[in-house]
Amino acid sequence: MSKRRINKVAVIGSGIMGSGIACHFANIGVDVLLLDIVPRELNDKEKAKGLTLEHKVVRNRLVNDDLLKSIKSKPAPLYHIDFAKRITTGNLEDDIAKVADVDWIIEVVVERLDIKKQVFENLEKHRTPGTLITSNTSGIPIKFMSEGRSEDFQKHFCGTHFFNPPRYLKLFEIIPGPKTDPNVLDFLNGYGEKFLGKTSVIAKDTPAFIGNRVGIFGIQSLFHLVKEMGLTIEEVDKLTGPVIGRPKSATFRTVDVVGLDTLVHVANGIYENVPNDEEHDIFQLPAFINKMMENKWLGSKTGQGFYKKVKGDDGSSEILGMDLETLEYRLGKRASFATLELTKSIDKVTDRFPVLIKGKDKAGEFYRKNFAGMFAYVSKRIPEITDELYKIDDAMKAGFGWENGPYEIWDAVGVKKGIELIKAVGKEPAAWVNDMLAAGIESFYTIKDGATYYYDIPQKKHVKVPGQDAFIILDNIRKSSEVFKNSGVVVEDLGDGILNVDFQSKMNSIGGDVLAGLNKAIDIAEKDFDGLVVGNQGTNFSVGANIGMIFMMAAEQEYDELNAAIKYFQDSCMRLRYSSIPTVVAPHGMTLGGGCEMTLHADRVVAAAESYIGLVEFGVGVIPGGGGSKEMALRASDMFQKGDVELNILQDHFLTIAMAKVSTSAHEAYDLNILKLGKDIVVVNKDRQIATAKAVARMMADQGYTKPVKRQDIKVLGKQALGMFLVGTDAMEDSHYISEHDQKIADKLAYVMAGGDLSEPTLVSEQYLLDLEREAFLSLCGERKTLERLQHMLQKGKPLRN
Secondary structure, three states: OOOOOOOEEEEEOOOHHHHHHHHHHHHOOOEEEEEEOOOOOOOHHHHHOOOOOOOHHHHOHHHHHHHHHHHHOOOOOOOOHHHHHHEEEEEOOOOHHHHHHOOEEEEOOOOOHHHHHHHHHHHHOOOOOOOEEEEOOOOOOHHHHOOOOOHHHHHOEEEEEEOOOOOOOOEEEEEEOOOOOHHHHHHHHHHHHHOOOOEEEEOOOOOOOOHHHHHHHHHHHHHHHHHHHOOOHHHHHHHOOHHHOOOOOOOHHHHHHHOHHHHHHHHHHHHHHOOOOOOHHHHOOOHHHHHHHHOOOOEHHHOEOOEEEEEOOOOOEEEEEEEOOOOEEEEOOOOOOHHHHOOOOOOOHHHOHHHHOOOOOHHHHHHHHHHHHHHHHHHOOOOOOOOOHHHHHHHHHHHHOOOOOHHHHHHHHOHHHHHHHHHHOOOOOOHHHHHHHHOOOOOOEEEEOOEEEEEEOOOOEEEEOOOHHHOOOHHHHOOOOEEEEOOOEEEEEEEOOEEEEEEOOHHHOEOHHHHHHHHHHHHHHHHHOOEEEEEOOOOOOEOOEOHHHHHHHHHOOOHHHHHHHHHHHHHHHHHHHHOOOOEEEEOOEEEEOHHHHHHHOOOEEEEEOOEEEEOOHHHHOOOOOOOHHHHHHHHHHHOHHHOOOHHHHHHHHHHHHHOOOEOOOHHHHHHOOOOOOOOOEEEOOHHHHHHHHHHHHHHHHHOOOOOOOOOOOEEEOOHHHHHHHHHHHHHHHHOOOOOHHHHHHHHHHHHHHOOOOOOOOEEEOHHHHHHHHHHHHHHHHOOHHHHHHHHHHHHOOOOOOO
């Protein structure tokens, strides 16, 4: 098979999913042709303009309106608004012949088999033989869709099921048809992972495939359990949220966001098409769901679902929750369980499960029943929906945002204990689970040589999960590759002469132990290794500095100690830049304040596409103190030769800090000059990030890395810039756009970025600016308003995003 390339795709159908898929292909640099039907009648605006049904603007109205609506939606479907230029729109009458020029056609029309077959018949008239053609169906059997099509069509046809929203949810199910070429499946599997940044899962052509079959079972079983146990919706959302590694939206809030009608459509499809499923009745909708459907209480799209947002008499908003007995809305109820309190000190989610199932209260009972039902169900879905158990876990993690899949949770509580829970609710696991235990194998997964192995049922032994060679999974190598460890970091040997600094603090916040670990890692790397990566695989790279340390020192007026702590942070960031080995920082998720400052000081950055990077210190009443203020002045200076007015360039960098701008993707960080084009790179698949960062560090070392010369040539504008900034902040305070305290913070930042009140533009060193930055930071820490903000954040239990 020749090397297949995807340079252009056609997406047929521009609804929520179609436009979202089009946007994500644009995100990764692919040209997209987005097509939809031609309107059959004019709208009022078109009539007023005297247009006819033959005008192009009318004929492309549906597709253009859908795409615009998608681009404006939140969360944004595009990494950068400019990427919309990669999408060309058209309609299925005038532009369908253009599909002859694409490499992949993706059908995303309404979920009706007759319409899909009609679309495929039309597409085949124009499709070039050999072109991939797939359907994004969420439940219609793939085998029915390609009936009557040519041999070449059927050979290159299969299902490719994206989850909504396509940019953010990682599951990419690939479902073969009866005649799909295995090479096509292999290609799509690899393309989804490498280029689309997805977790690719090849599924069987069974109702709802893998993700929705198990996911909808989970939600439907909760609907029945909540009634049985008399739980409130708030209690269920408390029990099924972050405490067990699930999204904050948990269960009922998630259904509101997705839309109850969407859930009902899939659940009904499963109910109708799996008559022999042992849990068939679970998929039957409870009475309260049917009533909500009748009332069109579908969730966010209709303004009310399980939750309803209303305005109080004083104009403030409050959230009402539904009483499932009366179907009336009432004030939200606070959910509290003694069992959950026992897990507050347990950071690792998998360590919480054994505690949760032992709970003596209603929460413990809930977890025992809920997990038992899920364990029994997934055990019996093999080999029906898949032959490999890890695919079920992958699907639930990537499609539903679970931190751990069902089999991983089962391993966490113990396979034998899981069977006890199953039997306690009157169910039985599949026979193969008992056979596994009888053979002396007591876990579904094991780790060997840094790789994950799963229990393969036909072979009756653990087999390596395929596709891991492109990944470095830090959890798997941490123990065997540990070089140094303290309470803040683990330093791991990634192999090939490259070390990694892996943050282990709460929310990866940066305190003394993290900085000590970073410096120790640089010491070790300079002595015995060739390069250093600063990367972790937590939820976020780092939310910033430890607020507790800063607040205590400031409150006790221990300014010498605070000065030393800030200087230590600055010096640590400078060591990243001026060490004798190449340094690569790998940000992902929230990379705020101090996390951003570390990113700014790396030799190179390998950022995950979903990185939200920014200097946000203004929010707590200070300026960036770990080198961030200095670095923005330096980066502005480096752009002075590019032709724009120097004051304008400096002002842009000033506003990045003063407005606490945070990129909504790594690509937007280029606009803020936090990432540098031509130097820093973005990876779409976060699973590949550490391996890519290691490769970049290795490449830099192989090319002959030389320690940079410390900068003495930063052009600062002195009084010329300072005057401009002070006039601006004064006017904003006079107009009540900012508070008096905000003006004070902005003026301090202005003083640093202008290089002080020098009488004329001057070349200064980094250390000169760092000293100004540290002095300004310390003076702001002495302000009462700053202390109040710090204390407020502490009371909310948040680390300082700085």
